[in-house]
Each structure stands twice: as structure tokens, then as C-alpha cells.
Amino acid sequence: MSTTTIQEIAEATQESYTIKDLVDFSDRHYGDWRDEFHKNGCAVIKNVISPEKAKYYCDKQVQWLKNFELGFDENDESTWTAEHLPVSFKGGMYFAYGSTHEKMAWEARSEPAVIDIFEKLWETKELLCSFDGLNISLPRRKDLNWSPWPHCDQNPNRKGMQAVQGLLNFAPNGPKDGGLMLMKGSAKLFDEFFAQKRDAYDHEDAPPPELKYMDLFLFHQKDLKWFEERGCELVKINMEPGDFVLWDSRTMHYACLPEGDQIRHVQYVCMTPKRFATDKALELKKQCFENYMGTTHWPHCNIRPAAEKPLRNGEVCPKYRTEPFEKPELTDSVLKLAGVKAY
Numbered sequence: 107m108s109t110t111t112i113q114e115i116a117e118a119t120q121e122s123y124t125i126k127d128l129v130d131f132s133d134r135h136y137g138d139w140r141d142e143f144h145k146n147g148c149a150v151i152k153n154v155i156s157p158e159k160a161k162y163y164c165d166k167q168v169q170w171l172k173n174f175e176l177g178f179d180e181n182d183e184s185t186w187t188a189e190h191l192p193v194s195f196k197g198g199m200y201f202a203y204g205s206t207h208e209k210m211a212w213e214a215r216s217e218p219a220v221i222d223i224f225e226k227l228w229e230t231k232e233l234l235c236s237f238d239g240l241n242i243s244l245p246r247r248k249d250l251n252w253s254p255w256p257h258c259d260q261n262p263n264r265k266g267m268q269a270v271q272g273l274l275n276f277a278p279n280g281p282k283d284g285g286l287m288l289m290k291g292s293a294k295l296f297d298e299f300f301a302q303k304r305d306a307y308d309h310e311d312a313p314p315p316e317l318k319y320m321d322l323f324l325f326h327q328k329d330l331k332w333f334e335e336r337g338c339e340l341v342k343i344n345m346e347p348g349d350f351v352l353w354d355s356r357t358m359h360y361a362c363l364p365e366g367d368q369i370r371h372v373q374y375v376c377m378t379p380k381r382f383a384t385d386k387a388l389e390l391k392k393q394c395f396e397n398y399m400g401t402t403h404w405p406h407c408n409i410r411p412a413a414e415k416p417l418r419n420g421e422v423c424p425k426y427r428t429e430p431f432e433k434p435e436l437t438d439s440v441l442k443l444a445g446v447k448a449y
């Protein structure tokens with residue numbers, strides 16, 4: 107199926123901002139991380155995978171950068187520049203080159219303890235996973251023009267908790283190592299904030315409107331104050347290798363670049379109940395899966411096939427590819443999370 111056809115199906119799938127089976131968690135008390143998650147809109151879950159396994163993923167990600175044969179050497183800082191790296195977003199997020207379907211990405215998504223987090227959260231074993239990117243951020247890059255980009259990944263027209271994002275962290279990530287900034291408590295104020303008309307900030311890195319991201323809103327600096335005045339707190343999430351962080355997609359957040367010595371290694375993983383998806387969305391997801399195309403952070407809707415070619419100096423990157431270097435193993439778990447196989 108051609109990219110254009112897949113995009114046409116995608117446009118037709120943008121049906122509505124409501125979902126058929128929104129879960130109300132207001133009366134739940136669990137006695138574990140879920141209580142904190144529902145209170146603050148975010149939670150860190152420790153030791154989801156072992157430090158050894160986390161190291162395995164770091165090595166895989168480094169090898170992935172080297173597979174492009176652009177001269178990147180993890181031990182030679184002079185090669186930590188754009189010309190030696192595949193094209194990324196905000197200095198380290200990779201969505202193109204079939205990266206969202208690399209074997210290592212699917213291995214991380216189907217880690218039993220990762221699936222368990224989302225099963226507990228949504229109280230179902232029938233889940234879908236996003237075909238989301240990875241993040242490899244090299245510290246002290248001199249060739250980057252970086253600025254904070256506080257945003258949320260839920261359209262203001264969607265009400266309630268419709269998606270939850272997460273990331274599996276592979277490398278030590280302390281205060282100087284960049285990483286996830288979260289406006290703790292902001293998910294609960296989402297409807298109040300958007301009750302009045304709000305203009306999205308026209309950030310220099312914002313995707314052009316014709317790309318129709320749908321579930322992305324960029325905040326102004328003054329909006330941070332609005333949330334802080336209502337008791338929210340902007341926090342940097344520090345993590346150890348193997349930790350996982352979850353956040354409600356209504357939460358204001360962004361990722362900082364590392365300033366210390368440590369390379370940041372992360373796989374984004376988002377899961378939602380399969381019953382949230384329409385048949386059309388599942389069909390589209392299947393097409394994306396079979397064609398190694400990425401999606402947004404949303405597992406069950408807004409299945410927007412990531413078909414844009416990475417641009418290098420205004421031209422399509424010569425290393426552009428549409429398939430992963432290492433194809434995923436098509437296990438039962440992978441096929442179910444991809445929405446391809448029935449539960």
C-alpha cells in the first residue's frame with residue numbers, strides 16, 4: 107500500500123475527539139504507584155527492568171546510531187554532531203528510518219514488566235501500543251539551538267484521561283543529565299485551562315500546521331505561571347537505569363538536553379485499552395505496522411502515519427530508509443500490542 111493511500115485512510119480515521127469507553131478512576135484506591143499517578147498525573151516506577159537489561163538497550167541504541175555509517179563514535183565527542191548522526195527532533199528524538207519498529211523498540215515495548223504497568227493502570231490485559239520513537243541525547247552538543255518547548259500531547263477538545271505516555275529509561279539520569287520535565291498536577295487542570303480560548307505558542311520547532319498532529323498543544327511561557335499559581339510544580343524526573351515514568355497526556359512536559367557526561371537513552375512506550383480503538387483505526391495501525399511506519403504517542407486513535415522523510419540541509423537525508431536495520435520478532439505479544447492479532 108502506498109504512503110498516500112495510508113495517509114488518506116488516516117485522514118478518514120480522525121473521526122471524533124470522544125472515545126466510547128472512558129474510564130473513571132475517581133473512586134479508586136490501590137495502595138501503590140497508581141494512587142500517586144491519579145493524584146499528580148505522573149509516577150515513576152522503579153526497577154522495571156534490570157540494570158543489565160538497561161545496558162543491553164543502551165548498547166543497542168549506540169549500535170543503531172553506528173549502523174548509519176556517518177562516522178559516529180560514542181567514545182569520540184568530536185563526532186557528536188548532526189553530520190555524524192541520523193536526523194533527529196529536538197536533539198535526540200528519533201522517529202524516522204524505520205526506528206519505531208526496530209527489534210530493540212519492540213523488545214522494550216513487550217518487556218513483561220512494562221506491559222504489566224499498563225495492565226494495572228487501565229485494568230485490562232487487552233492493550234495497544236504506540237509505534238513511538240526513541241531518544242538518544244548526547245550531552246554538550248555545540249551544534250544545537252535548543253529551547254524549552256512545554257507542551258501537552260492531548261488535544262484540548264478531548265476531555266478526560268484518554269491516553270497515558272511513558273518512557274523506559276536505560277542510562278543513569280540525574281539532575282544534569284537532561285530528560286523529562288513534567289508540570290506535576292497539570293493534567294487535572296487541563297479542562298479549566300482550556301475552558302477559555304488559548305493560543306498555542308508558535309515555537310520555532312513546532313511542526314507546520316499542515317502536518318495535523320491533532321494531539322499537540324504548545325504552551326506560552328506565561329502558561330507555566332498559570333499552572334504554578336494553581337499549585338503545580340515543574341519537576342525534572344531523575345531516573346536510574348531500568349526505571350519507568352508514566353504521565354497523563356494532558357500533563358505539560360518537555361525534554362531537556364543533557365549537560366553532564368552521560369548520554370541519555372530512552373524508549374517511549376504508550377499503551378491504551380484496545381477497546382478504545384475503532385475498527386478503522388485498527389486497520390490503519392495494521393498498515394503502519396506492516397510498512398514499518400511510526401505513529402503519534404496515541405496507541406488507539408490519531409494513528410497518523412509518520413511518512414515525512416528526514417531532511418538534512420533541506421534535502422532528503424541520503425541515509426533515509428523505510429525499514430528497520432533489525433526487524434522485530436513477531437511474537438504473540440508484539441502482534442497483539444500492534445493491534446494486528448486478536449486477544
Ligand SMILES: [Fe+2]
Pocket residue numbers: 257258259359
Ligand atoms: Fe510530548
